[in-house]
Amino acid sequence: MTNPEALNREKQKKRIGLPDLEIGDDKNVILRFAPNPNGPLSIGHSRGVVINSEFAKKYSGKVILRFDDTDTKVKPPLESAYSMIEEEFEWISGLKPDLVIRASSRMEIYLEAAEGMISRGICYVCRCTASEFKELRDSKEACVCRERDVGQNILDWKMMIEGGIDEGGAVVRVKTDLNLPNPALRDWPALRIQHTAHPIVGNRYKVWPLLDFQSAVEDHLQGVTHIVRGKDLMDSTRKQTLLYGLLDWDYPQTLYWGRVKLLDFGGFSTSSIRKSVENGDYSGWDDPRLPTVAALRRRGFSSESLREFWVELGLSQKDISIPMQSIESKNSKIIDRYSERRSFIESPKKLYITSENGDKIDNFGSIFINRHPDYPEMGEREWDLGDGSIFISENDYTEGLIRLKDFADVEIKGDIAVIISREKTDDLPIIHWVSSKNSTEAVMIVARGSEIDNVEGIMENIDGNLGQTLQLERMGFARIEGISDSGRISLIWLHG
RNA sequence: GCUCCUGUGGUGUAGUUCGGUCCAUCAUACCGGGUUUUCAUCCCGGCGACCCGGGUUCAAAUCCCGGCAGGAGCACCA
Structure with missing residues (x-):
């Protein structure tokens, strides 16, 4: 017998975003994110921040940031972590927690x-x-x-x-x-x-x-309606439900997510990272080799990419392995829109441009290139070519015809690049380059697995983009970390 | 050993509650093509999956039974 109702059912419809919560009669939604402040947040923690804060947004509810800092021995709190976490919470979620409490102050x-x-x-x-x-x-x-x-x-x-x-x-x-x-x-x-x-x-x-007791009492006191946490805490739910039963309290609705493993990072725990950081094995919590929120932020990840990523993963209880590439692809799409283009030349090789008949020219004047190819309204960057001395990457160097991007077709012979035509000829390989007159020495920090590479090069002037992410032509995204007194630019690699 | 959770393409994910509209969704990766004065972004096409075995049924990814696999808890950690 066919169930007539089945005909009206909408199946095969892609559910987007978070599942629905069961809401009580008072329509109240109060959630909490409760980390141990034994270090700042890891990428794994960011899931908790995103899921809880996005549920709060979805139901116009509240999120409490609660520091579960009742262990002084095994995972003792790190004093500086409290403020770091509070700040990271705000960065990731885009909003301040409605309430911040510390278990240790409510003893x-x-x-x-x-x-x-x-x-x-x-x-x-x-x-x-x-x-x-x-x-x-x-x-x-x-x-x-x-x-x-x-x-x-x-x-x-x-x-x-x-x-x-x-x-x-x-x-x-x-x-x-x-x-x-x-x-x-x-x-x-x-x-x-x-x-x-x-x-x-x-x-x-x-x-x-202990956690199970402190959390049970606090959730009740704060009127928490929904607990969303890792399924490793399922027994915690069961213990607390027993206690709530004895006290005749109502236990919150509980949802779980499974274990997440980031394939590009080994087995990291906050405790082990803390040990390594304190040992000096890493430059700090934001060392780009670390799977911390601080490191992602430093490299230039957008918080939006983290939010979209975790929301799309949803709340499956499956244990999963995720390549960083899937977060990176999300991030590229988001930051491409506002990342200005700049040229960075690794292993620079100096060349001199000459006119069509091979003459050196004292002053070529300037060319103007869009800061972003798709959004001319973002303005132009001016390249003063001066006497024609430029840098290209050793990796791109080859004698013969080549197109200097946004400038001219040239024929390279030795260290001379003769201009063949300003117009672009089809099918000529295009390489990026930089004019020595408006470029400066630069170093880019690149994390390669457990190693750090300091890639030396020549960087196009950045004019006022300190702290911003840029897209390096033909390379990928990087963030400007600083400029030294001597004018040397420091970059940190984000991803391709 | 005891208790519990989870098994859909390479990686994730939708659909499983209430069996049929599912020769199974979407994303990412990969392959091919297009746009582009970047190896970026964007667009088009392709590839590829219901853990296994029984059972119920006209009909099973979906229900039942039995396996198997992965993970978690059994801390005076969170």
């Missing part, structure tokens, strides 16, 4: 919440060692601590927060059903003891919440 709230839950018997203090507990948990057995009365638990709790118990000596657990099929969820740990100082709040607190 009183979490500790109070924990104490309340211990009093109600929802949580208990467990004095077992991690390995002892693991053994019991795996066999679905309760440890002795679980059965102790609330009064005893509160005494232990007080001792914990006063620093009377060493690290590892006790932990607060959420009491769950020990017969849960998933061992990860059985009496999961909520708070633990840390005596190492926190870089922001010092050693005022001896007991710190």
Whole structure:
């Protein structure tokens, strides 16, 4: 029997962008992006920023930037990362977060919440060692601590927060059903003891919440309606849902994305990058060999390309491998529109232009070339040819006929280029070049895998494009990083 | 070992909820051609996929069962 409704269904329609969220009756949408500030953002993090902020835009909702900085030992916060992340969030999403909070400055709230839950018997203090507990948990057995009365638990709790118990000596657990099929969820740990100082709040607190607890309490307090996160946090959702059940709270809608691997970068984690940066293996967090947002930005990526890229990927739970090329192709299309053209000559070779009959000329005057071939309204660049001394790349050098782009057909003999015709002859190879009168020495930083190349060359004058991305004729995109006192230009390579 | 997630072309992705309009969408990559005084941008064409095996059904990418493969969690990390 054919379902008559099926005939009206619109299938095979390409869904564009983000999926729809389930929206509550109040139409409220509150999301959060919650990184650990143990370093600035990586490319992977940018997915979280984009997805959450784009959902907020789509539903006129709010996004909270929350620093989950409750670990002082394994992944301790980096003080400078807070402001970097806040700034990067704004750059990537194009908007300021509606609220910025730090878990470390809200410790009183979490500790109070924990104490309340211990009093109600929802949580208990467990004095077992991690390995002892693991053994019991795996066999679905309760440890002795679980059965102790609330009064005893509160005494232990007080001792914990006063620093009377060493690290590892006790932990607060959420009491769950020990017969849960998933061992990860059985009496999961909520708070633990840390005596190492926190870089922001010092050693005022001896007991710190773990992610699952802190996040659970905070999401509820902030009225978060939707959580979008990596599927590696699925068990986190399950743990938190158990806690919400005990407290009779409503758990937010949760969506996941799968693991993303960028093929052009090896296995990087924020911790490992931090170590290398602090070791001096890299010039900084924005070293172009690094998969950090800072590096992409420095090279000249547009934030728009990141937004489009992640939105188009959507929220599939598949684990995927992405070549950087797919982000780059998006970026090229976006920045081509406003990237002025300039000439950069690698391995320069000096030539002298002469007139048709081979005479040297004292002053050729100037030629004018569009800053952008498709948008003449962007103006022209003036090339003063002076006495005719120019540079072409050694790689392009060959005796015989060739077209100097936007100028003339020439015949090269030795270091002389005789003008054959100003008009272009069809089928002549075209090369880029630069007049020595309005060019200067330049160096371009190029990341090649794990190596950095400083490519020396001669660069056409840039007149006022500091910080901008340019398209280098016949090469690709690069960004102007600076000009030294001596006039030497520094470039950084973006992509082809 | 226990628990969970995911399998559509080289890489991603749409379609799977509710079986038919799907000889399967779009992008990227690749190949070929066009425009262009750049190897850029732009335009046209081509290539190429439903993990495997059963089952249900007139009809399966879609539903059921069983495999297989990849990934994640089982941290007093986030």
